[in-house]
Structure formats: C-alpha cells, structure tokens
Amino acid sequence: MFSTNPQVDRHxxxxxLLSIEGLPAALITRILDAAQPYAESEQKKQPVLTGKSVFxxxxxxxxxxxxxxxxxxxxxxxxxxxxxxxTSSTAKGETLLDTVDNLAAMQADMFIVRHGSSGAxxxxxxxxxxxxxxxxxxxxxxxxxxxxxTQGLLDMYTIRHYKxxxxxxxxxxxxxxxxxxxxxxxxxALTTLGVxxxxxxAPKTLVPAGMERMGVRVFNSMSDGLRGVDVVMMLRLQxxxxxxxxxxxxxxxxxxxxxxxxxxxxxxxxxxVLHPGPMNRGVEIDSAVADGKQAVILPQVSFGIAVRxxxxxxxxxxx
Amino acid sequence: MFSTNPQVDRHxxxxxLLSIEGLPAALITRILDAAQPYAESEQKKQPVLTGKSVFxxxxxxxxxxxxxxxxxxxxxxxxxxxxxxxTSSTAKGETLLDTVDNLAAMQADMFIVRHGSSGAxxxxxxxxxxxxxxxxxxxxxxxxxxxxxTQGLLDMYTIRHYKxxxxxxxxxxxxxxxxxxxxxxxxxALTTLGVxxxxxxAPKTLVPAGMERMGVRVFNSMSDGLRGVDVVMMLRLQxxxxxxxxxxxxxxxxxxxxxxxxxxxxxxxxxxVLHPGPMNRGVEIDSAVADGKQAVILPQVSFGIAVRxxxxxxxxxxx
Amino acid sequence: MFSTNPQVDRHxxxxxLLSIEGLPAALITRILDAAQPYAESEQKKQPVLTGKSVFxxxxxxxxxxxxxxxxxxxxxxxxxxxxxxxTSSTAKGETLLDTVDNLAAMQADMFIVRHGSSGAxxxxxxxxxxxxxxxxxxxxxxxxxxxxxTQGLLDMYTIRHYKxxxxxxxxxxxxxxxxxxxxxxxxxALTTLGVxxxxxxAPKTLVPAGMERMGVRVFNSMSDGLRGVDVVMMLRLQxxxxxxxxxxxxxxxxxxxxxxxxxxxxxxxxxxVLHPGPMNRGVEIDSAVADGKQAVILPQVSFGIAVRxxxxxxxxxxx
Numbered sequence: 001m002f003s004t005n006p007q008v009d010r011h012x013x014x015x016x017l018l019s020i021e022g023l024p025a026a027l028i029t030r031i032l033d034a035a036q037p038y039a040e041s042e043q044k045k046q047p048v049l050t051g052k053s054v055f056x057x058x059x060x061x062x063x064x065x066x067x068x069x070x071x072x073x074x075x076x077x078x079x080x081x082x083x084x085x086x087t088s089s090t091a092k093g094e095t096l097l098d099t100v101d102n103l104a105a106m107q108a109d110m111f112i113v114r115h116g117s118s119g120a121x122x123x124x125x126x127x128x129x130x131x132x133x134x135x136x137x138x139x140x141x142x143x144x145x146x147x148x149x150t151q152g153l154l155d156m157y158t159i160r161h162y163k164x165x166x167x168x169x170x171x172x173x174x175x176x177x178x179x180x181x182x183x184x185x186x187x188x189a190l191t192t193l194g195v196x197x198x199x200x201x202a203p204k205t206l207v208p209a210g211m212e213r214m215g216v217r218v219f220n221s222m223s224d225g226l227r228g229v230d231v232v233m234m235l236r237l238q239x240x241x242x243x244x245x246x247x248x249x250x251x252x253x254x255x256x257x258x259x260x261x262x263x264x265x266x267x268x269x270x271x272x273v274l275h276p277g278p279m280n281r282g283v284e285i286d287s288a289v290a291d292g293k294q295a296v297i298l299p300q301v302s303f304g305i306a307v308r309x310x311x312x313x314x315x316x317x318x319x
Numbered sequence: 320m321f322s323t324n325p326q327v328d329r330h331x332x333x334x335x336l337l338s339i340e341g342l343p344a345a346l347i348t349r350i351l352d353a354a355q356p357y358a359e360s361e362q363k364k365q366p367v368l369t370g371k372s373v374f375x376x377x378x379x380x381x382x383x384x385x386x387x388x389x390x391x392x393x394x395x396x397x398x399x400x401x402x403x404x405x406t407s408s409t410a411k412g413e414t415l416l417d418t419v420d421n422l423a424a425m426q427a428d429m430f431i432v433r434h435g436s437s438g439a440x441x442x443x444x445x446x447x448x449x450x451x452x453x454x455x456x457x458x459x460x461x462x463x464x465x466x467x468x469t470q471g472l473l474d475m476y477t478i479r480h481y482k483x484x485x486x487x488x489x490x491x492x493x494x495x496x497x498x499x500x501x502x503x504x505x506x507x508a509l510t511t512l513g514v515x516x517x518x519x520x521a522p523k524t525l526v527p528a529g530m531e532r533m534g535v536r537v538f539n540s541m542s543d544g545l546r547g548v549d550v551v552m553m554l555r556l557q558x559x560x561x562x563x564x565x566x567x568x569x570x571x572x573x574x575x576x577x578x579x580x581x582x583x584x585x586x587x588x589x590x591x592v593l594h595p596g597p598m599n600r601g602v603e604i605d606s607a608v609a610d611g612k613q614a615v616i617l618p619q620v621s622f623g624i625a626v627r628x629x630x631x632x633x634x635x636x637x638x
Numbered sequence: 639m640f641s642t643n644p645q646v647d648r649h650x651x652x653x654x655l656l657s658i659e660g661l662p663a664a665l666i667t668r669i670l671d672a673a674q675p676y677a678e679s680e681q682k683k684q685p686v687l688t689g690k691s692v693f694x695x696x697x698x699x700x701x702x703x704x705x706x707x708x709x710x711x712x713x714x715x716x717x718x719x720x721x722x723x724x725t726s727s728t729a730k731g732e733t734l735l736d737t738v739d740n741l742a743a744m745q746a747d748m749f750i751v752r753h754g755s756s757g758a759x760x761x762x763x764x765x766x767x768x769x770x771x772x773x774x775x776x777x778x779x780x781x782x783x784x785x786x787x788t789q790g791l792l793d794m795y796t797i798r799h800y801k802x803x804x805x806x807x808x809x810x811x812x813x814x815x816x817x818x819x820x821x822x823x824x825x826x827a828l829t830t831l832g833v834x835x836x837x838x839x840a841p842k843t844l845v846p847a848g849m850e851r852m853g854v855r856v857f858n859s860m861s862d863g864l865r866g867v868d869v870v871m872m873l874r875l876q877x878x879x880x881x882x883x884x885x886x887x888x889x890x891x892x893x894x895x896x897x898x899x900x901x902x903x904x905x906x907x908x909x910x911v912l913h914p915g916p917m918n919r920g921v922e923i924d925s926a927v928a929d930g931k932q933a934v935i936l937p938q939v940s941f942g943i944a945v946r947x948x949x950x951x952x953x954x955x956x957x
Contacts, residue, residue: 043689044689044690044691044745045688045689045717050364051362051363051364051394052363053363053390053393053394063721063722063723064740067719067721067741067744068744070719071691071717071719071744074691074717074719075689075691075717079364079390079393079394081386081389081390081393083382083386084382085382094596094597094598095600098596098597098598098600099597101617102383102596102597102617102620103386104617105617105618105619105620105621106386106387106390106620106621106624107363107621107624277732277736277740278732278736278737278740279732279736281733281736298739298740298742298743299743300743301740301743301744302743302744302745305744305745369683370681370682370683370713371682372682372709372712372713398683398709398712398713400705400708400709400712402701402705403701404701413915413916413917414919417915417916417917417919418916420936421702421915421916421936421939422705423936424936424937424938424939424940425705425706425709425939425940425943426682426940426943
C-alpha cells in the first residue's frame with residue numbers, strides 16, 4: 001500500500017511528515033529554505049491555506065506544541081479545529097481508526113497528531129492510504145518515544161541560521177537521551193545533513209543500548225564531551241518519566257550534567273546552546289546559561305513557527 | 320409569545336431548529352436541497368456568515384458534535400466561540416437564562432445548544448422571543464432524551480442520496496430506542512417525508528410504552544424486523560446510560576441484536592446501513608458490516624457538515 | 639526600565655492596560671470615545687487587527703471574561719489563541735517568565751492575562767520592557783484582588799451612556815469590597831473622572847481598613863448609603879472566597895444588603911443599577927431589580943465588548 005517511504009511521493013515531494021528518519025538531505029534543506037521567508041517576513045498572515053481545514057488531534061495534552069501548530073496554521077489562513085482526544089469519543093470506546101475516518105469524512109486537509117504511542121501517526125497515514133484518502137496529510141507532533149520531527153527541523157533551522165554550514169560542525173546532545181523523542185529526530189537530522197561529529201553526553205543509565213549504531217559518539221562526562229563543540233543541544237529532564245532508580249537526585253544531576261557557564265567554557269567560544277523547552281532551570285540548565293549570550297532558545301521558538309508554516313504549506317501544495 | 324410552532328415564522332421560514340417534530344415536509348425538503356451544493360462544492364469556504372458570531376454552548380461534553388458545528392460555521396466564515404459550560408459561570412451559580420442573556424448581549428447571532436435536559440433549547444428560544452431578541456437563532460445539538468434534529472436531517476439527506484424517493488421505502492431502526500434522542504428525530508423525519516413503513520427493532524426492555532402511536536411497527540426480533548427493508552438505521556448502545564437490569568450483557572446483546580452480515584442478508588440486497596457514531600464494534604454492529612459495501616456511515620458524516628451548513632445559512636438569512 | 643507609569647508612553651498613548659490607577663482622565667475619556675463607534679456600529683467585523691496574534695493567557699479559569707476578549711479580538715479580525723495555563727507547561731515546572739518569553743517568541747502582539755496573583759500582568763509588562771519587546775501589549779483581565787480595568791472601563795462607559803456627565807453624580811458601590819478587584823478599578827475610575835461623591839456600602843467585615851483614603855465615604859447601612867444616589871454599582875458576593883466567620887448567612891446578607899425594590903426606592907427615581915455578573919439572585923440582588931427597568935446589567939455586557947475592542951485597537955495602533 002505504501003511505497004518504502006510513506007512521507008515522500010514518487011516525485012520526491014513531501015506527502016506526510018512522520019519522522020526525520022527517511023527524509024533525504026535535499027528535502028530537509030528544501031523545508032529549511034521554505035521556512036526562511038516565513039521567518040523573515042514582516043507580513044505575518046499569508047493566504048496559503050485559505051479554506052483548508054487543519055485538525056489538531058492531540059491524544060496527549062501539550063499546550064505548547066498545539067499552540068505552535070495552531071498559530072502556524074492560522075497565519076497560513078487555514079481553519080483550525082482543536083481536538084483534545086483524551087476527553088473525547090475515544091473515551092466512549094471508539095477505535096483510533098474510526099475516529100480518524102470520521103474526521104477525514106469532515107473533509108479534513110491535514111491532521112496534526114500528538115499521541116502517547118510510538119507509530120500512531122504512521123498508522124494513521126497508512127490507513128488513509130489504504131482507504132484512498134491520500135489527499136489528507138499527517139504531521140507527527142510527537143509520538144511516544146519515537147519522533148518529534150518539527151522539533152528536529154527547527155533545531156536544524158536554528159543551527160543553520162547561526163553556523164551556516166553543517167559539514168564542519170561538532171554537535172553535542174546532552175541529557176536524557178533514553179526517554180527523548182527529540183533526541184532521535186535531532187540525531188537523524190544532523191547525520192543526514194552531514195555533521196561529521198555528533199556526540200551524546202549522558203549518564204550510562206540514560207543512554208539506550210546500541211546508541212553508537214546511530215552514528216554518534218557517546219560520552220558519560222561533560223568535561224570530555226563538551227570539549228571543542230560548536231553546538232550544545234540540551235534535552236529536558238523528563239522528571240515525570242523517571243520513576244525509581246535511574247538517577248540519584250535532580251541536585252546531583254545538575255552538579256554532574258547541568259549546563260553551567262563553567263562547563264560551557266569547554267566548548268568553542270562561539271558555541272550556541274539549544275533547548276527544546278520547557279526548561280528546568282537549575283536541573284539540566286543553569287539560568288546564567290539559559291539567559292546568556294550563547295543561548296538561542298527563544299530564536300528556536302520563533303523559527304519553530306516558520307518551520308511549521310513551511311511544512312504545512314508544502315503539504316498543502318504551495319511552498 | 321410563541322405561535323404554536325416556534326421553529327417556523329409566519330412566512331414559513333426556519334426561525335430556530337429545535338426538533339424535527341413540527342417541521343413541515345416541504346421545509347425539511349428545502350433544508351436537504353440547500354445542503355446539496357455544500358455537499359458537492361469544491362469550494363469549502365463560503366462567505367455566507369461573515370461577521371456573524373456563532374456560540375457553541377455545550378452544557379454536556381460532545382467533542383464530535385461540537386466539531387461538526389464548529390467546522391460548518393467556520394466554512395461559512397462565521398466567528399465561532401466554543402463554550403464548555405460545565406466548567407463555566409453556571410458552576411458559579413448563574414442561572415441558565417442569565418447565561419443566555421449575557422451571551423445574547425455579546426451580540427450573538429446563533430446559539431448551538433447541547434444540554435442534558437430535554438427542552439433546554441426550546442426554553443432558550445422562548446426566552447429570546449419573550450425578551451425581544453428574535454434575531455438570535457437557536458439550533459438544538461442534542462437535548463436529553465428529546466431530540467437531535469441535525470442528526471435526523473443528515474440521516475434523511477443520506478437516505479435521499481442513495482434511495483432518491485422516500486415514498487416506497489421500508490426502514491428499520493435498530494437498538495436502544497428507549498434512551499435515544501436520535502431515534503425520535505429519525506422517526507419524525509421518516510414519517511413526515513412519507514416513508515410508508517417505519518419499523519423499530521429492539522428488546523422489549525428498550526422500547527418505550529406506546530411506541531406504536533408514533534406510527535411505527537415494533538419488532539423484538541431481527542429476523543422478523545429486517546426482512547425486506549431498504550434502510551437499516553443502527554443506534555448506538557448507550558452503555559453509560561444503562562445501569563442495572565435492562566440488558567443481559569453486551570455479548571448477549573450482540574448475539575441477538577448486533578448487525579452481522581448474516582442478519583443483514585435478510586434485508587434487500589441493496590439495503591444501506593446507517594449509524595450515528597461513535598460505533599461500538601462487536602456490540603451493536605459487526606466490523607464486517609461497519610466496513611462493508613452497504614455501510615454509508617462515513618458519507619453520513621460528510622453530509623452532516625453540509626446539512627449543518629445549510630441550516631446555519633438558512634437561519635443566517637442566506638441559503 | 640519603566641518610567642513611573644508603564645501603561646502610558648511618553649507621548650501619552652496607551653502602552654498596556656494594567657490598572658485604571660495611573661490612567662489620566664483624558665486617556666480614560668479617549669478610550670470611552672473610541673468604544674462608541676464599536677458600540678453603535680452595524681458592522682460587527684472590522685479589519686483593525688488583521689494578521690495580529692492575540693494570546694488569551696488565563697492562569698485562572700474564567701469562561702465569561704475570556705469569551706468577551708475572544709469575541710472582541712475576533713471582531714477586530716485578529717488571530718486568537720486561547721491558553722488555559724492551569725493545564726499547561728507551567729504544570730511542568732516552567733516559570734511564568736519563561737512561559738511569557740516563549741509566547742513572545744511566537745511573535746505575539748498582545749497578551750490578555752488573567753492571573754490569581756495581584757501584579758502578575760505588571761510583572762509581565764515589566765519583563766517585556768526589560769527584554770526589549772515593548773511592541774507586545776499586556777491587558778490585565780483580572781489579577782488577584784488587585785484590578786480588573788476593562789470591567790471598570792465598561793462600567794464608566796455605561797454610566798456615561800445613561801448619565802452623560804460624571805461631575806454631578808453620587809455613586810454607591812455595594813457589597814464585598816474587601817475581596818473585589820472590580821471595586822478598586824471602579825473607585826479609581828470614578829474619582830479620576832470627577833464624580834464628587836463615591837460611596838461604599840458594606841458590612842464592617844467586608845470593608846478594608848483605610849478605605850476612606852481612596853476618596854470614598856463608607857456606609858454600613860443601605861438606608862443611609864443609597865439615599866439620593868444616581869448610580870448603584872452592585873458587587874458579586876464571592877461565596878467561594880468567604881470561608882468562615884466574615885458573614886452570618888446568605889439569607890441574612892440578602893435581608894440586610896441585598897438590593898430589593900424597597901431599598902432601591904431610596905435612590906433617585908432615575909437611578910441605574912449595575913452588576914458585573916455573574917449574579918447571585920436572591921443573595922446580593924433581588925430578581926425584581928435584576929430584571930427591572932433601572933437595571934443596565936445587560937447593556938454593560940454589550941458595552942464591555944465595545945470597550946475591549948477599543949482598548950485592543952488602541953494598543954494595536956489604530957483607534
């Protein structure tokens with residue numbers, strides 16, 4: 001039903017955005033190029049998706065992510081419908097695919113899907129193809145531990161904005177790689193775009209087995225891992241996911257892995273610091289760094305709107 | 320204050336949509352006719368209600384119904400305000416009519432009302448008339464066990480779409496008639512439009528006393544009731560409403576009243592199957608039927624948007 | 639960082655709306671003048687804020703207030719994003735200012751802020767100035783016990799509409815002054831606009847110490863306080879805030895301080911009655927008064943939309 005890559009059609013155009021894995025470098029670059037006018041334009045509202053219906057289908061609550069997609073869609077002049085699915089028909093026993101069929105029958109043009117289970121957006125895209133509704137696009141807004149591709153793309157946009165070229169960079173990803181869908185998207189994007197050295201810095205308990213096979217170097221110490229890097233990508237410490245014995249205490253974590261000015265001094269002097277938000281100040285990042293000159297955390301948010309507009313415009317056919 | 324029929328003004332125009340009971344056949348037909356261009360148009364967004372304010376006032380949570388009205392209103396270019404009233408001022412002790420007065424004072428043009436109590440939308444329409452605000456229209460989006468008229472209308476649209484003529488049909492309504500506001504709307508619509516034989520199929524415990532007075536034939540067995548019908552209208556088994564001893568078990572219910580391919584074979588070969596959703600697969604309907612060729616359940620959803628657009632456009636004065 | 643008055647820029651233009659305290663009489667009058675065309679226009683939708691992004695940031699639930707701002711912004715053609723912050727990232731431990739920074743980075747143009755803590759909107763405005771984002775305006779939609787300036791402004795609009803001139807009025811504010819942010823906004827507005835006599839009528843337990851310093855006369859009895867007044871401004875009895883021994887019972891309260899036709903007869907024959915809503919009928923106000931000829935409670939709601947449109951239009955640069 002699907003060709004090998006459901007995200008890309010036979011002409012190499014973006015069909016869905018499910019994961020950065022499987023996106024060719026040229027397509028990633030085209031998305032970033034398409035985002036640039038949106039990031040730079042004075043004109044916030046654009047008539048690109050006028051009359052189109054974008055459904056934000058959130059099976060998991062995430063006000064922040066939902067807001068970024070909602071504002072991106074509204075700036076493209078789409079009609080946006082927000083669906084908090086945890087309080088909806090699924091609670092009445094309807095299956096996921098029946099819900100999808102119903103929303104598709106309302107003549108949806110695009111589904112933005114957030115789901116607690118890895119693969120749910122892929123399943124939806126597959127079902128739409130199987131039932132002859134290929135004109136509806138699916139954008140993964142975070143699925144379980146799997147992927148969060150627009151986050152990965154906005155990170156790439158941010159790095160390109162400040163560093164211009166990917167092919168001479170050393171990039172360190174720091175923190176809870178084990179539970180992070182953001183980290184997976186980032187690693188795929190960085191290696192695909194030709195970053196020669198991607199490092200992961202984390203305590204042993206937070207590094208998945210076989211991490212090196214993704215093309216990264218694993219470090220367990222900040223002093224080794226941060227030395228000479230151009231880009232530091234911090235991860236959020238997912239307190240809510242860590243029950244039990246994986247970590248000693250947040251205080252202890254901050255001492256060892258929290259990004260302080262002292263540790264950041266090991267990186268190149270012009271290194272930039274990214275964080276996907278929301279930040280735990282004093283846990284994974286020190287306020288002096290979060291509010292410091294090297295942080296590009298707020299530009300990430302602005303670029304995130306532009307990148308989501310670009311993805312939606314490409315899927316809607318005009319970008 | 321009200322003439323006998325608050326839904327229709329003295330020129331025979333739709334004033335509110337409160338119940339299918341009391342709508343003349345000609346007016347129902349005009350609504351279905353008005354829906355047709357919306358169902359068939361390529362152009363989703365229409366400038367029919369530009370500048371009008373539509374309030375979705377939901378005293379009961381129903382994401383699905385709210386979504387269909389929201390998207391219908393947005394496609395007509397209205398401004399839509401969603402109000403989840405169970406978490407609102409009414410919780411602070413405000414009366415229903417004070418809430419209505421307040422929203423009316425915000426220069427509302429239309430109220431879409433969902434309420435757990437039968438008659439609430441009628442009460443609101445009556446109050447608006449009594450206070451000289453006849454320009455605000457009320458659409459009943461489901462009130463207690465009473466009515467759900469847009470569901471009834473979309474069912475009629477669907478039957479007309481597939482069967483063309485109502486006057487030679489045999490239609491069976493199957494399931495929990497006792498607790499269903501959908502069933503009442505359907506029966507009124509079918510008899511009004513001239514369907515010569517309307518059947519109800521349900522266990523004795525789920526048939527209200529005096530059902531026959533509505534002009535239907537009651538069957539307690541599927542093998543008798545389904546024989547030779549043109550249209551099968553399934554009802555959702557409202558698990559949440561059935562405490563206690565009305566039914567043996569969902570498994571038992573499925574065996575006796577669940578629509579399987581075998582039972583459906585008793586109907587005419589070109590019989591169509593409707594369901595208002597959300598479906599309980601394996602309870603009132605078998606997946607082989609739900610996903611089969613005779614099911615028109617997803618077209619119902621599409622037609623539902625068109626019918627709601629038609630009703631809102633007629634109430635807004637241009638349809 | 640701020641000049642003495644953060645709400646007004648050096649040219650005397652409105653910069654934020656945080657509190658009526660500190661607004662010169664001329665600026666209040668300009669807001670009321672700007673609201674008039676919106677209150678009187680046949681044309682509900684205006685292209686004043688096209689392409690602008692208005693964020694309703696509600697840290698406290700208030701469906702009514704949120705709705706008035708949402709509809710005002712939509713009638714000005716803005717894109718509106720509703721954020722229920724009690725269920726959002728702040729729950730994940732993000733600080734208030736990090737949340738603000740993130741929303742600002744999404745290229746917000748205006749924040750409508752409701753917060754349980756007095757001063758939160760001021761803090762946000764201060765932070766935006768400190769971080770060089772003065773182009774984002776803040777409107778206080780109610781902060782703790784501090785202020786609710788658009789309520790105060792709509793009250794002034796209502797009084798001016800019915801009484802034309804402020805400088806010969808006697809105005810009584812009745813009820814739970816102690817817990818009311820509305821009362822503070824009203825008193826500031828009335829004294830600034832030149833009302834020669836502002837009275838407060840409340841039981842001793844509900845009058846803050848030093849009330850007279852705000853320029854009001856305090857009465858503990860309705861028969862003394864209402865005598866000869868032109869305007870009666872009722873306050874809502876905040877049941878939910880009054881634990882314990884401040885009041886005997888709502889029945890007793892109604893007997894002593896509830897506004898009945900008998901008590902209202904002590905005021906001037908053409909006195910008007912205001913109430914911010916939602917009303918507790920039979921507690922602070924009798925239904926005969928609430929629904930009577932002297933009540934202007936529903937016009938308040940209509941004027942409230944117009945006043946909010948005027949404030950937003952002035953902050954958006956075109957009013």
